[in-house]
Amino acid sequence: MKSTFDIAVFDGDGIGPEIMKPTLELLDRVARQNGFQLRFDVVPAGATHFSRTGESLPARSLDVARNADAILLSAMGLPAVRYPDGTEISPQIELRKELDLFAGVRPVTLAPGQATPLKIPPDRRIDFVLVRESTEGLFWSQGRGEVSRDEARETLVITRETSEKLFRFAFNLARRRKSSGRGRGHVTCVDKANVFRAFAFFRGLFDAEAGRNDDLTADHVYVDAMTLLMVQKPWLLDVLVTENMFGDILSDLGAALMGGLGVAPSADIGENHAVFQPCHGSAPDIAGQGAANPNAMILSASMMLEWLGQIHDAANIERAGEALRQAVERAIAGGQALTRDMGGEASTEQAGAAVAQQLDRIAA
Numbered sequence: 560m561k562s563t564f565d566i567a568v569f570d571g572d573g574i575g576p577e578i579m580k581p582t583l584e585l586l587d588r589v590a591r592q593n594g595f596q597l598r599f600d601v602v603p604a605g606a607t608h609f610s611r612t613g614e615s616l617p618a619r620s621l622d623v624a625r626n627a628d629a630i631l632l633s634a635m636g637l638p639a640v641r642y643p644d645g646t647e648i649s650p651q652i653e654l655r656k657e658l659d660l661f662a663g664v665r666p667v668t669l670a671p672g673q674a675t676p677l678k679i680p681p682d683r684r685i686d687f688v689l690v691r692e693s694t695e696g697l698f699w700s701q702g703r704g705e706v707s708r709d710e711a712r713e714t715l716v717i718t719r720e721t722s723e724k725l726f727r728f729a730f731n732l733a734r735r736r737k738s739s740g741r742g743r744g745h746v747t748c749v750d751k752a753n754v755f756r757a758f759a760f761f762r763g764l765f766d767a768e769a770g771r772n773d774d775l776t777a778d779h780v781y782v783d784a785m786t787l788l789m790v791q792k793p794w795l796l797d798v799l800v801t802e803n804m805f806g807d808i809l810s811d812l813g814a815a816l817m818g819g820l821g822v823a824p825s826a827d828i829g830e831n832h833a834v835f836q837p838c839h840g841s842a843p844d845i846a847g848q849g850a851a852n853p854n855a856m857i858l859s860a861s862m863m864l865e866w867l868g869q870i871h872d873a874a875n876i877e878r879a880g881e882a883l884r885q886a887v888e889r890a891i892a893g894g895q896a897l898t899r900d901m902g903g904e905a906s907t908e909q910a911g912a913a914v915a916q917q918l919d920r921i922a923a
Contacts, residue, residue, distance in 0.1 A: 691806020
């Protein structure tokens with residue numbers, strides 16, 4: 560069985576390198592505790608690199624990512640550094656398209672002690688996953704938009720091939736969650752099929768896949784109604800699957816339920832590759848102050864381990880991912896990993912150290 564894995568690492572921009580450092584240290588630690596090894600290959604990309612070289616994603620960096628077992632990517636982009644068309648530098652979107660990472664996975668989980676703006680009944684628990692199509696939808700039009708003096712147009716594209724892969728992924732995820740006791744085996748298609756023919760097409764493909772998974776349940780919710788449901792009764796949700804732009808918006812709402820983007824991890828997964836990164840931006844206003852929240856980055860690394868364990872049928876790596884997630888949750892619950900954005904005073908380094916302490920306790 561394979562015991563050494565190559566990880567392509569993109570340090571990112573702004574606070575990116577600061578939150579990546581404790582994450583790599585924790586990954587080394589949990590790998591040693593569980594009997595495998597990770598080799599990190601740090602490669603350049605992003606706005607800082609673009610400002611120096613004119614390249615946002617160098618060919619060698621893409622090659623390293625393509626040949627790696629997994630890709631760990633920190634916060635990317637800087638508001639002041641843009642392409643000539645005025646859009647921000649976004650190598651993460653380029654990677655999604657180059658590697659066909661069609662499934663954007665955004666967990667929404669509220670751990671004990673984690674702040675939320677909602678009043679959650681004591682017998683209820685928030686633990687659902689948003690699966691966002693990540694290569695087409697309205698984002699397909701990136702760089703292709705038409706702008707004239709009086710009019711601007713962007714094109715939404717939904718294809719049968721990508722949607723069928725997306726829905727298979729969502730139903731398989733719901734099945735895994737049900738078997739682990741984390742979900743009830745239910746998938747919700749989030750669309751706007753009452754207005755747009757493209758979403759009626761999307762819903763039809765979803766229904767066809769639902770019919771092939773009679774051990775699970777499924778329904779549909781319009782995207783505007785889903786924003787209400789996520790705020791009013793989020794404990795009813797299990798797996799949501801939606802188009803790219805809708806998913807982009809709903810994932811930030813999901814992060815708000817968890818207390819902010821600082822604890823919101825994500826993954827973009829394809830059939831052969833996967834990228835793991837925090838949902839938040841590069842926060843250049845606090846870069847270099849040691850105040851950045853590393854928890855979303857660490858939780859994204861936990862998702863990476865769980866994915867590696869699943870695709871390599873390696874229970875020890877899945878356990879490592881679970882241990883890392885639990886360590887973050889315990890450090891937050893105990894107050895040691897609460898950075899300034901979470902109402903605490905921990906520095907980036909102190910938050911990482913608190914997670915390491917909890918990880919050692921779990922291993923013991």
